[in-house]
Amino acid sequence: MVRLRDHIWKAIEEKLPGAMRAREYIQGIAQHCLDRDTYMQWAISGFPVINSYRRSRAPRVRLPFLGQSITIADGYLDKPRRQKTIDSAVANLVHSHDAAHLARWTNAAVEGGLRT
Numbered sequence: 001m002v003r004l005r006d007h008i009w010k011a012i013e014e015k016l017p018g019a020m021r022a023r024e025y026i027q028g029i030a031q032h033c034l035d036r037d038t039y040m041q042w043a044i045s046g047f048p049v050i051n052s053y054r055r056s057r058a059p060r061v062r063l064p065f066l067g068q069s070i071t072i073a074d075g076y077l078d079k080p081r082r083q084k085t086i087d088s089a090v091a092n093l094v095h096s097h098d099a100a101h102l103a104r105w106t107n108a109a110v111e112g113g114l115r116t
Contacts, residue, residue, distance in 0.1 A: 023090050030089035034082055040089055045100040051092050053081040 013020050030051060033040045040051040056073040063070060 026090045026093060027086050030086045034080055034085060039080070039085065042093070042096070044096050045103060047096075047100070049092065049096045051085060051089050053084040053088060055079045055081055 030040045033051075042049050054076040057075045057077055058071045058073050060069045061072050062068075
């Protein structure tokens with residue numbers, strides 16, 4: 001799977017250099033926000049979006065009846081997951097725009113009389 005990913009990234013870099021520059025720019029914004037102890041935020045169609053990934057509070061829990069101990073996420077800490085936040089910035093921005101477009105299209109269709 002990693003090998004396929006690497007081939008795809010190489011093809012994107014070669015064929016779509018503008019997309020790579022846009023990716024680097026958006027990730028740079030996410031990095032800049034993290035450096036200022038905040039997260040990248042925007043509002044689209046009046047809906048607020050925050051690109052926030054925080055570390056989980058993850059204590060180990062001993063399960064004597066199974067002879068195991070497991071990690072269970074129990075809330076979040078105020079520490080960001082820096083790389084996850086940076087890596088997810090582009091996808092979250094694109095998905096929020098996709099969702100806004102779908103909501104606008106749906107509202108326009110209903111206003112235009114389209115019913116299921």
